[in-house]
Amino acid sequence: MNVEVLIMETVRLGEVLDRVKKELDSTxxxxxxxxxxxxxxxxxxxxxxxxxxxxxxxxxxxxxxxxxxxxxxxxxxxxxxxxxxxxxxxxxxxxxxxxxxxxxxxxxxxxxxxxxxxxxxxxxxxxxxxxxxxxxxxxxxxxxxxxxxxxxxxxxxxxxxxxxxxxxxLGKPSLSGSVLHxxxxxxxxxxxxxxxxxxxxxxxxxxxxxxxxxxxxxxxxxxxxxxxxxxxxxxxxxxxVQVFLLKVLHSRGIKWPLTTCFDGASNSLWAMCLTDLLPNSHLARFYLLSNLSFFHHAAKPLPCFLLLYSQNNHKH
Structure with a gap:
């Protein structure tokens, strides 16, 4: 990403945060x-x-x-x-x-x-x-x-x-014909x-x-x-997790992470790759949202996620 694009994205982020602030105040x-x-x-x-x-x-x-x-x-x-x-x-x-x-x-x-x-x-x-x-x-x-x-x-x-x-x-009767899910x-x-x-x-x-x-x-x-x-x-x-999607990734030479923990930058990067490869995948969206949910545990967050959470630091 060149400097001009980065500056434009930073300005755009400020506009978005300002709009969010106004919408929150109004709500x-x-x-x-x-x-x-x-x-x-x-x-x-x-x-x-x-x-x-x-x-x-x-x-x-x-x-x-x-x-x-x-x-x-x-x-x-x-x-x-x-x-x-x-x-x-x-x-x-x-x-x-x-x-x-x-x-x-x-x-x-x-x-x-x-x-x-x-x-x-x-x-x-x-x-x-x-x-x-x-x-x-x-x-x-x-x-x-x-x-x-x-x-x-x-x-x-x-x-x-x-x-x-x-x-x-919870009030659910145990029935002999019920299917476990x-x-x-x-x-x-x-x-x-x-x-x-x-x-x-x-x-x-x-x-x-x-x-x-x-x-x-x-x-x-x-x-x-x-x-x-x-x-x-x-x-x-x-x-x-939909196993057939993993096979698609494997065919492209991409391996599923050995760890299933949400450990910050590495898994955030994986979520980005998965979302890019399978933009319409529920799995990709889940993995991305999971990383966002566990973002507070990340020791070295990626800049893109840092932007998403920058409102926490600015205290608008």
């Missing part, structure tokens, strides 16, 4: 103005273009996501470190803690509730719970309040149990939760202690080994 202003339910807590998420709610049902997926987004912006971007944002996030988190679980005796969460928190529907999947974990753990990080973090870890333990030990808690969405969302829990606790893989002193003592507190769980997720995801 946040809209949701802050229109989505907060001051009477019951939580958020209205079915909004028209003018901000008027056309439905007051509260979907737990979206409640957890909005709590997470408010808290992540509050923590990461100084211009969003505002009392109004964190107060709304806390009200959303409190709504989740009070109403998301269908029964106080069961960890299963509703898919949707009424405005005042009465459960309306349950899905036999783990995604409501996953977004509750994401929201509460980031809320714990933003506020420093341990009860949010503890609730997130407790629910995470149930999610892992459903995935790896016994799925009956592996949904890639499950290990992918678990990887997101692992990254989130690592970020929101005081050290990698460390769960908060459940004793009254509030000091974290390690993974054993909730019986979760995040490193081992991450490896399991990676193994499950690679079961979906």
């Amino acid at each position: 946040m202003a809209f949701w802050i103005k229109h989505s907060h339910d001051e009477d019951h807590g939580g958020f209205f998420t079915c909004l028209g273009c003018d901000g008027t709610p056309y439905d007051d049902l509260k979907y737990i997926w979206l409640q957890g996501r909005q709590v997470w987004m408010y808290c992540r912006l509050y923590c990461e971007l100084p211009r969003f470190c505002q009392p109004e944002i964190i107060d709304a996030a806390r009200k959303g988190g409190d709504f989740i803690l009070k109403y998301a679980q269908v029964s106080p005796l069961e960890p299963k969460c509703a898919f949707v509730t009424t405005r005042d928190g009465r459960p309306g529907r349950v899905q036999r999947t783990l995604f409501s719970e996953a977004f509750v974990v994401m929201g509460l753990s980031e809320l714990g990080r933003a506020t420093g309040l341990l009860h949010y973090t503890k609730a997130a870890w407790k629910l995470m333990k149930h999610i892992v149990h459903w995935v790896r030990t016994d799925s009956s808690g 592996s949904a890639m969405a499950v290990p992918m969302i678990l990887l997101c939760l692992i990254e989130q829990l690592e970020k929101s606790t005081n050290k990698q893989g460390s769960a908060p202690d459940t004793s009254t002193d509030g000091v974290g003592h390690g993974m054993e507190d909730h019986g979760l080994d995040l490193q081992e769980l991450g490896q399991w997720c990676e193994d499950q995801i690679f079961l979906h």
Whole structure:
């Protein structure tokens, strides 16, 4: 790449980042103005273009996501470190803690509730719970309040149990004629939760202690080994690799990496090669996205990926 092209790309990157900043500010202003339910807590998420709610049902997926987004912006971007944002996030988190679980005796969460928190529907999947974990753990990080973090870890333990030990808690009956299958969405969302829990606790893989002193003592507190769980997720995801594509690559003299870990620059380069060779391949897109997801582990990131993540350094 010559100097002129590099300068042009740098200018273009600045334009893109400026547009993203403006879009984010506009989006946040809209949701802050229109989505907060001051009477019951939580958020209205079915909004028209003018901000008027056309439905007051509260979907737990979206409640957890909005709590997470408010808290992540509050923590990461100084211009969003505002009392109004964190107060709304806390009200959303409190709504989740009070109403998301269908029964106080069961960890299963509703898919949707009424405005005042009465459960309306349950899905036999783990995604409501996953977004509750994401929201509460980031809320714990933003506020420093341990009860949010503890609730997130407790629910995470149930999610892992459903995935790896016994799925009956999801409400799926065990039928003799059912066909075993592996949904890639499950290990992918678990990887997101692992990254989130690592970020929101005081050290990698460390769960908060459940004793009254509030000091974290390690993974054993909730019986979760995040490193081992991450490896399991990676193994499950690679079961979906399309072998015939590897044969295509082999015929071109390109070898699949011996390691399946996402170790920074070398795997980023591999993802670029794969995407270039197979631009319409789901595998290529997955491998590229996987590298982006694990980018924070890269010791020597490539410049092209550094550009994609430069907004983290500029703190727009």
